[in-house]
Amino acid sequence: MNLDFSDDQKFLQDEAKKFFDKEGGLTNARAVMDNALDSDNELWQKIVELGWTGIRIPEEYEGLGLGHLELCVIAEELGRSLAPVPFSSSVYFFTEALIKFGNEEIKSDLLPKLVSGEVVGTYGIAEDTHQATESNLSVAVTSEKINGVKIAVPDAGVASQMILVVKSKSGTDLRLVDLNDVSVTITPQKNLDTSRAFFKVEFKDTPSKLLGESGKGWTYIQHLLDQAAVLFAFEQVGGSQAALDMAKAYSMERFAFGRQIGSYQAIKHKLADMYIAVTLAKSNCYYGAWALSSESAELPLAAATARVSATKAFQLCSKENIQTHGGNGFTWEYDCHLFYKRSKILSVLLGSEATWKEKLVTNLEKTNTLAKG
Amino acid sequence: MDFNDTPEQAKFRAKCREWLEVNAELKENKNSGHTDSTLEDHLKVAKAWQQKKYEAGWAMLHWPKEYGGIEASPIERIIWGQEEAKFNVPGGIFEIGLGMCGPVMMQYATEEQKDRYLAPMAEGKEIWCQLFSEPAAGSDVAGLRSKAERDGDDWIINGQKVWTSGAHYSDFGILVVRHDPNVAKHKGLTFFFVDMKSPGITVKPIKQITGQAGTGAGFNEVYFDNVRIPDSQRLGEIGDGWKVAITTLMNERLAVGDARGSDIEEALILSKTKDDAGEAMIKNDSVREKLADWFCEANGLKYTKFRTISALSKGEAPGPEASITKIVSANKLQEIGNFGIDSGDMAGMLIDENDGVSSFQGAWLGAPGLRIAGGTDEILRNVIAERVLGLPQDPRADKGIAFKDIPTKA
Numbered sequence: 142m143n144l145d146f147s148d149d150q151k152f153l154q155d156e157a158k159k160f161f162d163k164e165g166g167l168t169n170a171r172a173v174m175d176n177a178l179d180s181d182n183e184l185w186q187k188i189v190e191l192g193w194t195g196i197r198i199p200e201e202y203e204g205l206g207l208g209h210l211e212l213c214v215i216a217e218e219l220g221r222s223l224a225p226v227p228f229s230s231s232v233y234f235f236t237e238a239l240i241k242f243g244n245e246e247i248k249s250d251l252l253p254k255l256v257s258g259e260v261v262g263t264y265g266i267a268e269d270t271h272q273a274t275e276s277n278l279s280v281a282v283t284s285e286k287i288n289g290v291k292i293a294v295p296d297a298g299v300a301s302q303m304i305l306v307v308k309s310k311s312g313t314d315l316r317l318v319d320l321n322d323v324s325v326t327i328t329p330q331k332n333l334d335t336s337r338a339f340f341k342v343e344f345k346d347t348p349s350k351l352l353g354e355s356g357k358g359w360t361y362i363q364h365l366l367d368q369a370a371v372l373f374a375f376e377q378v379g380g381s382q383a384a385l386d387m388a389k390a391y392s393m394e395r396f397a398f399g400r401q402i403g404s405y406q407a408i409k410h411k412l413a414d415m416y417i418a419v420t421l422a423k424s425n426c427y428y429g430a431w432a433l434s435s436e437s438a439e440l441p442l443a444a445a446t447a448r449v450s451a452t453k454a455f456q457l458c459s460k461e462n463i464q465t466h467g468g469n470g471f472t473w474e475y476d477c478h479l480f481y482k483r484s485k486i487l488s489v490l491l492g493s494e495a496t497w498k499e500k501l502v503t504n505l506e507k508t509n510t511l512a513k514g
Numbered sequence: 515m516d517f518n519d520t521p522e523q524a525k526f527r528a529k530c531r532e533w534l535e536v537n538a539e540l541k542e543n544k545n546s547g548h549t550d551s552t553l554e555d556h557l558k559v560a561k562a563w564q565q566k567k568y569e570a571g572w573a574m575l576h577w578p579k580e581y582g583g584i585e586a587s588p589i590e591r592i593i594w595g596q597e598e599a600k601f602n603v604p605g606g607i608f609e610i611g612l613g614m615c616g617p618v619m620m621q622y623a624t625e626e627q628k629d630r631y632l633a634p635m636a637e638g639k640e641i642w643c644q645l646f647s648e649p650a651a652g653s654d655v656a657g658l659r660s661k662a663e664r665d666g667d668d669w670i671i672n673g674q675k676v677w678t679s680g681a682h683y684s685d686f687g688i689l690v691v692r693h694d695p696n697v698a699k700h701k702g703l704t705f706f707f708v709d710m711k712s713p714g715i716t717v718k719p720i721k722q723i724t725g726q727a728g729t730g731a732g733f734n735e736v737y738f739d740n741v742r743i744p745d746s747q748r749l750g751e752i753g754d755g756w757k758v759a760i761t762t763l764m765n766e767r768l769a770v771g772d773a774r775g776s777d778i779e780e781a782l783i784l785s786k787t788k789d790d791a792g793e794a795m796i797k798n799d800s801v802r803e804k805l806a807d808w809f810c811e812a813n814g815l816k817y818t819k820f821r822t823i824s825a826l827s828k829g830e831a832p833g834p835e836a837s838i839t840k841i842v843s844a845n846k847l848q849e850i851g852n853f854g855i856d857s858g859d860m861a862g863m864l865i866d867e868n869d870g871v872s873s874f875q876g877a878w879l880g881a882p883g884l885r886i887a888g889g890t891d892e893i894l895r896n897v898i899a900e901r902v903l904g905l906p907q908d909p910r911a912d913k914g915i916a917f918k919d920i921p922t923k924a
Contacts, residue, residue: 142523142827143516144820210515389903404906406892409899416898417838421814424835428817431515450810498806505782505809506796 144427146214154214160191161222167476170336173225174479179298179338185226189258194232197240202252209368209434213426216372220379223483225336227261227296229376233369235262238304242315242353242361251302263320265291265305265342266362272496273306275359280344281308282316285351287344295490297327297340304352311356316349324348334482367444370491371429374444374451377487378426381419381451384458384480388412388465395467408465415458422447422454442508445501452494455484517820519593520827526590530597533570538563538601557641557683560604564638574612574636581620581632588826610679611635611642615688618762619707622749631686631707643684643710645675645736646759650922652677653893655690656700656756657912657920660738662691669693669706669748671714671741677887681717681734684710688762689743690755695918702917703755706743714741724871724879776850776877778812781805784857784874795857804853811846815839834902841894844884851878 146154169181188194196211198204205211212232219228236255239248239262254260266273268280268291280289287307297303303318320327324347330339353361389412392403402408429447432440459480463470470477488494519527567573568582575591577583586594616635619628634640651658660673671691681687687708694702710717716737721727750758785796785805795801818835825832854874855862865871871879885891899905912920 142519142820142823144817144824145515145828385903389905392905400909401906403899404908406896406908409905410892410895412903412905413895413898416903417842420818420835420838421811421842424814424817424821425810427515427821428813431517434515446810446813449806450814453810495803498803501806501809502796502802505805506786 144431146210146430150210150214153211154218157193157215157218158221160187161218161224166222167479170223170225170479170483171476174334174336177335178225180227180296181225182299184224185261185299186258188224188226188228189256192256193228194236194258195252195256197232197236198252198256199240202248203256204252209371210430212372213375213430213433216375217379220376220487221383223336223380223383223479227263227299229369229373230263230296230300231255231261233372234264234365235300235302235304237368238264238315238352238361238365239317241364243317247317247350247352260302261296261300262302262304263294263296263300264365265294265303266366267291267293272492275313278306278308278313280305282314282349283310285349286346287316287318287349288346289344291342291344292339293330293332293490294340294342295337297342298329298338303342306358306362307349309355309358313358313362314355315352315358315361317352318344318347318349322347332486334486336479336483337486363441366491367440368433370444370448370497371426371433371440373487373491374422374426374429374447377451377455377484378419378423380480380483380487381415381422381454381458384455384462384477384484385412385415385419387476387480388415388458388462391466391469402465411461411465415454415461418454418457422451425450442501442504445497445504448491448497449494449501452484452488452497455480456488459484523589523593523827527593527597530572530594533572534597534601537566537570538603541600541602553683556604557607560607561638563603564608568637573638574616577612577616577636578620581616581628582636587829589823592823592826607641607680607683608635608638610644611640614644614762615642615686615707618688618705618749618758621761622705622758623707624746627746640685641680641683643678643680643687644762645678645681645687645689645708647675647677649674649676653890655759656703657917658690658692658703660691661695662693662704662706662743664693664745665742667745668742669704669745671706671708671738671743673738675736675738676720676733678717678734678736679732681710681736682719682732686710687736688749690759692917693752693755696916697753698914699912699917699920700756701753703759704752705749705755705758706747707749708741708743708747712741712743714739722883724876724883775847775880776854776873777846778805778808778850780873781808781850781853784854804849808846808850811842815842834898837894837898837902840884840888841891844881845891847877847884848881851875851881854878 164184164187169184173181192205193215195204196207196215197209198206200206239251251260255262268278268289271277280287280291289307291305294303297320301320303320305316305318307314307316318325324345326343328341330341332339389403392408392412393401395402425447429443431437432443437443463477463481466475466477469475564573571584572594574583575586575594579585612635616632619631623631631640635642646655648658648660660671660675662669662671673691687710689706689708690703691706692702693704716739718735718737719727720733720735722733726732782805785801786794788794796805818838822832822836851874854872855878865875889897900907
C-alpha cells in the first residue's frame with residue numbers, strides 16, 4: 142500500500158510552496174484584483190522559468206516529461222496561494238489536449254512554445270447560461286471555419302491559442318484556433334472573482350485545426366474535464382487548507398469576553414468541521430491522483446468524487462473563515478473574501494456541484510460492487 | 515502510488531492466509547457475520563478460537579516477545595486483521611483485554627502477576643474488562659466518584675461503574691477509583707485490577723434503546739459494595755490513577771475503528787432495486803444527491819485509512835487524519851439507516867416477523883450509541899480542535915479546586 146506522493150514529488154511541492162510564499166503569496170491575487178489585470182505576468186514568467194508549464198510535455202518536445210502526480214502537488218500550492226496565473230487553462234486543458242489528441246505537426250509546433258512560455262493556451266466549452274451539452278452546442282464548424290460565441294473563457298486576454306468543442310457534421314469536434322486571427326473578437330466579462338479574468342470569444346469564419354478524430358470531440362472534452370477535475374480539486378484542497386489556517390490563526394489572536402475566541406466550542410467545532418471536510422477532500426483527491434496517474438478506468442468516478450468533495454470543502458472553509466473573522470472578515474482589507482470568491486469560481490468553472498454529483502451517481506450506477514475499505 | 519503490498523508484507527499476508535485457510539472457513543459474503551444462538555455458545559466458540567490462535571502464535575501479535583507476542587508492526591496487525599475479517603470467526607470478546615488491560619499489566623504489574631495473568635488472557639481462558647465510566651463521569655471521566663478507602667493491606671471500594679462492555683462474562687477488570695476527594699480532580703485517582711468474582715460486585719446488564727440487554731459484548735452497570743482489593747493489585751502509585759488510565763486509553767485509540775453496519779453499498783443496492791411499479795429510487799434526484807454525499811464520505815474515509823496504512827507501511831508515524839473516522843462514519847450510519855427505513859414508506863416502521871430488525875433499522879437504532887461511545891461527537895470535535903489544530907483548551911470551572919468542592923448542581 143503506497144497511497145502517497147514520492148519523496149521527489151513532496152520535495153517539488155515544498156519548493157512550490159516556498160516559491161509562492163517568496164513571490165508574495167496572496168498579495169499577487171490582490172494586486173490583480175485591485176488593478177483589474179488579466180493575470181500576474183511577472184509571476185507567470187517565473188513559473189515558466191521553473192519549467193512547470195512543461196511538466197507533462199515529453200522531453201522530445203523540450204518538456205520535463207513528468208507525470209500527473211507532479212502536476213497534482215503544484216496544483217495544491219497554486220490553490221493555497223490563489224495564484225492569479227493562466228496555469229489551469231494552459232496546462233490542465235490546452236497542453237493536455239495537445240499531448241493526447243494533437244497530430245505530430247501541431248505538437249512539434251506548439252508544445253516547445255508552451256514550455257518556453259511563447260504560447261499560452263486556453264479552452265472554451267460554455268456558450269450560454271445553461272449547462273453545455275453535446276446537443277445544445279451552437280458554435281459550429283463548416284469547412285474548417287468556426288462561427289459562434291463561447292463565454293466564460295478563462296485567460297483569453299493573455300492566451301494566443303485555444304481549444305474548443307464545436308458542432309460538426311459528424312457530431313462534435315475538438316478544435317484548435319489561433320486567437321490572434323483577425324476573425325476573433327475577445328471581450329472581457331465581469332465576474333465575481335476579479336483575481337481571475339474571463340472573456341467572451343466570438344468567431345467569424347475563424348480558421349481551425351481538428352484535434353483527434355472528427356465526431357469524438359465530446360468524448361475528448363469529457364476526458365479532459367475529468368483530468369482537470371482532479372487537478373482543480375487539489376487547488377481547492379490547497380485553498381481550503383489555507384482558509385482553515387487563516388481562521389485558526391485569527392481565532393488564536395482575537396479575544397472576546399476576556400478569552401481567545403478559539404477557546405470557545407462554537408469556534409472549535411466550526412474549525413473541526415472544516416478540518417473534517419478538508420481531510421475527506423484530500424483523501425478523495427489522492428484517489429483521484431491515483432486514477433489520473435495510472436490511467437485507470439475508474440477516473441470518471443474518482444474525478445467526480447474528488448471534485449464534489451473538494452468543492453464542498455473549499456466552499457465550507459472559505460465561508461466559515463469569514464464567519465470566524467466576524468466584521469473584519471467582511472472587509473476588503475482582510476483576505477477572507479479572496480478565498481470566498483476563488484472557491485465560487487472553482488466550484489462552477491468545470492460545471493456546478495450538481496452537475497458533478499450527477500456524474501458521480503451515473504458512474505456509481507454502472508458499477509455493480511464497491512470495494513469497501 | 516499503488517495499492518500493493520511490499521514483498522515482506524505480501525509474504526506476511528500469505529502466511530496469515532495460509533493458516534486461516536486451514537483453521538477457519540471463509541465467509542460466504544463479506545457482510546455475513548459470526549452468530550451463535552446464545553451468549554454461552556458464543557463465548558465457548560470465541561474461547562476455542564482464541565486458544566487455537568494462541569497455540570499457533572496469532573493471538574497477540576503486537577505483544578512483546580517475552581510475553582508471547584511477535585512484536586508485530588502496526589502494518590502487520592492491520593494485515594492480520596484484514597485477512598481474519600474474511601473468515602467466519604468469532605470476535606468482540608478479547609479486544610479489551612489484549613488491547614488495553616494486557617499492555618497496562620505489562621507496564622505496572624509485578625513479575626509474579628504478569629506470570630499469573632498474561633498467559634491466560636492471551637489464551638482466552640480469562641476475559642478482562644475496563645471499569646472507567648460512571649453515571650456522573652462520561653466525557654469528563656476524571657470526575658469519577660467511586661471511592662477507595664485504605665484498610666490495612668486492602669482497599670475497600672464503593673460506588674458504581676457504567677457502560678462496561680462484557681462485565682457480565684469477564685473474570686477480571688481494570689479499575690480507576692478516587693482515593694482522595696480533598697485534592698484536585700486528576701490527582702485523587704488510583705488504578706487497580708480486580709477479580710470480577712469478588713464479594714460485593716454486582717453486574718447488571720443495561721437495556722439499551724435497541725431493546726437489547728446482556729447480548730453479545732453488551733454494556734453493563736457494575737456496582738461495588740464494600741469490595742476488598744489487596745493493595746498488591748494496585749497498578750502505579752497512589753494518586754497516579756489518571757496517568758495510568760491515559761496510557762490505557764492511548765492503547766485503546768489504536769483499536770478504535772469506523773462504525774460497522776449499513777453503508778453506501780447497501781444504500782446503493784437498495785436504491786437500484788425496483789419497486790412493484792418497476793420504479794427504482796435511484797431515479798429520484800433527492801436520492802441521487804444523498805448517494806453522492808455518502809459516497810464522498812465513505813470513499814474519503816476509505817482513502818484516509820489507506821493514507822494511514824501507507825504511512826505505517828513505510829515505518830512512518832501516520833498523520834492525525836484518522837481522527838475524523840468515527841465522527842463521520844457514525845453520522846453517516848445514522849443517515850443511511852434513516853434512509854433505508856424511509857424507503858419502505860409506511861411499511862418502513864414495521865419489523866419483519868421472521869427476519870427481525872433489518873440492517874437499516876439496526877443501523878438507525880444503534881447509531882445514536884456510536885455517536886457517543888468512545889468519545890462523543892462533541893468531545894471528538896474538541897479533540898480535533900485542541901490536539902490536531904492546536905486551539906486553546908476550554909477554561910475549566912473545576913481547575914485548581916479540591917474534588918469535593920467541584921459544583922455538581924445548579
